[in-house]
Amino acid sequence: MKKVLTLSLGLALLAASASAQTATKTVKINGYGGTDQTLVNDLINRFVKPQMAKDGVTVVYQPLQGDYNKALTTLLAANTAGDVMYLPGETVDGFVATGKILPLNGLVSTTPFIKSLNTAFTRNGKLYAIAKDFNTLTLVYNKDLFDEAGVAYPNNNDTWTSLATKLRTLKQKLGNDYYGTCLQPNFDRFGAFAYATGWQQFGANGKTNLADPRFAEAFNWYTGLAKDKVGVQPSELSAGWNGDCLKSGKVAVAIEGGWIVNFLRDNAPNLKYGTALLPKNDKTGKRGNFLYTVGWAINSGTKNRAAAVKVLNILTSPQVQEYVLQQGLAIPSRSSLTNSAYFKKADPGAQNAKLVFDGADDGYVRAFTFGPKGPDWAKPINEALAAVLSGQKSAADALKKAQADMTTFQSR
Amino acid sequence: MFRRGQSTTTAYLFLAPFLISTAIFFFYAFARAIYYSFTDFNLFNSPQLIGVQPYTQVVADPSFQRALTNSLIFAVVTTTLQTIFALLMAVALNNKLRGMAFFRSAWYMPSITSSVVITLIFLWLFQRRGIANYLITQWQTYQPLILTFLIGLVVAQVIQVLLERRSGLPARWTDPALAAVSALASLVVTAGLVWAGVTGPREVAPFDYQYFADKWITVGGVQILSIPLLVVIIQNTFTTVPTLMLFFLAGLQNIPGALYEAADIDGATPFQKLMNVTVPNLRPVTFYVITVGLIGTMQMFDQVAVIGSAAPQDTLITLAFYVYTNTFKAGAAPVNLAAAAAIILALLILAMVFVQRRFFPSEAR
Numbered sequence: 001m002k003k004v005l006t007l008s009l010g011l012a013l014l015a016a017s018a019s020a021q022t023a024t025k026t027v028k029i030n031g032y033g034g035t036d037q038t039l040v041n042d043l044i045n046r047f048v049k050p051q052m053a054k055d056g057v058t059v060v061y062q063p064l065q066g067d068y069n070k071a072l073t074t075l076l077a078a079n080t081a082g083d084v085m086y087l088p089g090e091t092v093d094g095f096v097a098t099g100k101i102l103p104l105n106g107l108v109s110t111t112p113f114i115k116s117l118n119t120a121f122t123r124n125g126k127l128y129a130i131a132k133d134f135n136t137l138t139l140v141y142n143k144d145l146f147d148e149a150g151v152a153y154p155n156n157n158d159t160w161t162s163l164a165t166k167l168r169t170l171k172q173k174l175g176n177d178y179y180g181t182c183l184q185p186n187f188d189r190f191g192a193f194a195y196a197t198g199w200q201q202f203g204a205n206g207k208t209n210l211a212d213p214r215f216a217e218a219f220n221w222y223t224g225l226a227k228d229k230v231g232v233q234p235s236e237l238s239a240g241w242n243g244d245c246l247k248s249g250k251v252a253v254a255i256e257g258g259w260i261v262n263f264l265r266d267n268a269p270n271l272k273y274g275t276a277l278l279p280k281n282d283k284t285g286k287r288g289n290f291l292y293t294v295g296w297a298i299n300s301g302t303k304n305r306a307a308a309v310k311v312l313n314i315l316t317s318p319q320v321q322e323y324v325l326q327q328g329l330a331i332p333s334r335s336s337l338t339n340s341a342y343f344k345k346a347d348p349g350a351q352n353a354k355l356v357f358d359g360a361d362d363g364y365v366r367a368f369t370f371g372p373k374g375p376d377w378a379k380p381i382n383e384a385l386a387a388v389l390s391g392q393k394s395a396a397d398a399l400k401k402a403q404a405d406m407t408t409f410q411s412r
Numbered sequence: 413m414f415r416r417g418q419s420t421t422t423a424y425l426f427l428a429p430f431l432i433s434t435a436i437f438f439f440y441a442f443a444r445a446i447y448y449s450f451t452d453f454n455l456f457n458s459p460q461l462i463g464v465q466p467y468t469q470v471v472a473d474p475s476f477q478r479a480l481t482n483s484l485i486f487a488v489v490t491t492t493l494q495t496i497f498a499l500l501m502a503v504a505l506n507n508k509l510r511g512m513a514f515f516r517s518a519w520y521m522p523s524i525t526s527s528v529v530i531t532l533i534f535l536w537l538f539q540r541r542g543i544a545n546y547l548i549t550q551w552q553t554y555q556p557l558i559l560t561f562l563i564g565l566v567v568a569q570v571i572q573v574l575l576e577r578r579s580g581l582p583a584r585w586t587d588p589a590l591a592a593v594s595a596l597a598s599l600v601v602t603a604g605l606v607w608a609g610v611t612g613p614r615e616v617a618p619f620d621y622q623y624f625a626d627k628w629i630t631v632g633g634v635q636i637l638s639i640p641l642l643v644v645i646i647q648n649t650f651t652t653v654p655t656l657m658l659f660f661l662a663g664l665q666n667i668p669g670a671l672y673e674a675a676d677i678d679g680a681t682p683f684q685k686l687m688n689v690t691v692p693n694l695r696p697v698t699f700y701v702i703t704v705g706l707i708g709t710m711q712m713f714d715q716v717a718v719i720g721s722a723a724p725q726d727t728l729i730t731l732a733f734y735v736y737t738n739t740f741k742a743g744a745a746p747v748n749l750a751a752a753a754a755i756i757l758a759l760l761i762l763a764m765v766f767v768q769r770r771f772f773p774s775e776a777r
Contacts, residue, residue: 379725
């Protein structure tokens with residue numbers, strides 16, 4: 001508790017000194033630390049500062065290190081958050097409930113942006129953020145392993161069954177040191193497969209039904225890959241996530257979003273990889289997918305509303321998005337950029353970007369969110385996945401317990 | 413020299429920094445927490461009084477019930493273990509041996525290392541491919557060799573002692589000089605057996621236990637203690653024993669030597685001296701150690717926070733962690749529930765100390 005106290009005190013002091021400058025009209029932006037820090041500072045220096053300087057407004061980026069959501073909550077509660085800020089798609093509900101996020105209806109034009117992304121940030125008819133960029137899941141595969149095993153690469157027509165067959169054959173040919181794929185015991189990845197069956201995250205009554213046979217179908221397929229070690233958990237290979245698995249050169253396929261491209265470029269430059277769309281469910285003939293997105297939102301308590309809106313418009317402008325796309329950093333949220341020349345390039349990174357973009361409106365695509373009760377919603381599912389993947393429970397038992405836990409959680 | 417009023421003012425002046433910070437960060441914060449625990453506060457609204465509803469909600473929350481059970485079990489088990497080990501270590505370190513200063517500082521090391529760092533190290537030790545599993549695999553591999561050596565050692569020792577006694581010499585079963593010879597002989601025999609191919613390391617599959625998983629020690633179908641929490645108990649005992657040992661060591665120095673001399677004259681064994689002289693005389697120290705231990709373990713937070721999502725939350729959640737997770741969420745958070753849980757935690761600790769004072773008087777007999 002002591003550390004938290006010192007931390008929030010420090011933050012409060014920092015923020016206090018920053019707000020003292022608002023007299024000279026400063027727009028402060030809150031966002032992620034890490035790589036985003038360099039990127040957003042670059043964007044601000046290139047595009048935002050020149051335009052805002054004309055109005056006599058300075059723009060500063062204040063990255064929040066560590067857990068962004070917790071840090072932003074503290075700043076919002078203390079009224080010291082930035083004027084413009086990142087709003088992660090999965091925590092929209094919690095932040096909207098604070099009343100500190102400004103509804104953007106009538107302030108910003110939403111038409112140029114991909115519709116499903118606007119929906120992701122809309123609650124009760126009010127739009128709370130403009131998507132900055134987005135990601136979906138794709139199937140990234142190691143070409144060398146498929147060549148060596150003499151198995152055809154995964155492609156966009158694969159179904160669950162045909163993909164599983166490919167992975168099993170590959171595992172048989174290459175032996176015990178190699179694996180078909182890494183399976184994270186998480187709704188973050190598994191959910192896409194549950195959606196492919198037509199399963200709904202929340203039913204008409206707002207409750208989640210894990211006893212739905214469609215959910216069980218996806219659950220059995222996903223955990224069934226763990227048989228014969230065709231699919232393993234990243235932790236079994238001492239890997240933190242699917243990207244680490246692919247990087248090791250021992251795993252043929254990783255189910256990840258476009259963020260894996262830069263990771264592979266930096267960490268496994270010699271790995272030859274290709275990308276395919278996620279496989280289709282055999283029965284529905286459709287794929288499922290997640291929309292992972294972060295939006296730009298405005299603090300309802302801002303003293304410089306006009307300047308903040310202007311900054312938000314610049315940050316989501318076509319020039320900025322084209323630049324971000326060209327840098328291979330993220331996929332733009334403007335529908336007009338679908339025709340960007342970048343998507344037609346031959347390099348594997350650009351091809352991955354194209355498929356991430358295509359994934360956004362192919363099959364059952366839903367925003368990655370946990371609903372009004374927050375991330376704890378996914379806990380019963382994650383626990384069930386972990387129990388089955390590590391061989392502690394049968395799928396049927398795990399699902400039964402998950403449904404019971406979910407009912408308790410939702411009736412609270 | 414000073415008039416009375418003046419010296420009081422001076423005293424308060426020097427005490428002021430401490431008094432002010434205590435008033436703000438303890439009394440004011442505590443009062444606020446009590447107030448919030450009766451409201452519908454969520455960090456962002458203006459709080460409205462709603463009575464004891466937050467308390468009933470918290471008590472009905474399954475994850476609070478788990479947190480309460482985990483905290484109580486953790487506190488009782490850890491406090492018991494650390495008090496016993498600290499006492500034994502202090503007694504061992506109270507001997508006058510060559511190089512005792514080195515042992516005293518070496519054994520104190522775990523206490524001065526940051527608990528976050530130690531938690532990370534333990535996280536590595538108890539990974540699926542960690543050192544704990546590696547050592548168990550090694551033990552299984554070399555079990556035949558180790559057993560052969562141990563059997564050889566015992567047999568050689570028995571033979572030697574019997575020979576000595578037959579020639580009329582008073583030899584104890586644990587005679588160190590004879591044991592050294594026995595060990596040497598057993599080593600030679602084991603090496604010979606390995607060379608002859610009679611015994612040798614076995615081929616075993618790597619021991620593959622997952623410590624940070626949803627695994628429980630159950631009694632009659634009720635989940636009592638989770639394996640991840642057991643790892644945290646081991647770690648916590650390892651890091652707190654040295655500090656508590658220091659208190660015992662200080663207490664030991666105060667026990668008059670005459671008592672031990674008297675016990676020696678009466679022919680007491682070392683165990684009898686420990687139970688009848690040392691333990692009763694250390695009663696005030698023991699009271700302090702147990703109180704500090706209970707408060708510390710009931711408030712345990714950092715280890716759970718560092719392990720984080722590496723273990724399923726139910727296996728590790730404690731009251732302090734429950735309070736934290738309910739206060740810092742994305743956006744609006746049930747701060748009233750967190751406050752209520754914090755007050756319950758405070759009352760529990762208070763009750764524990766009172767019970768202890770009632771049944772274990774701190775005065776030496």
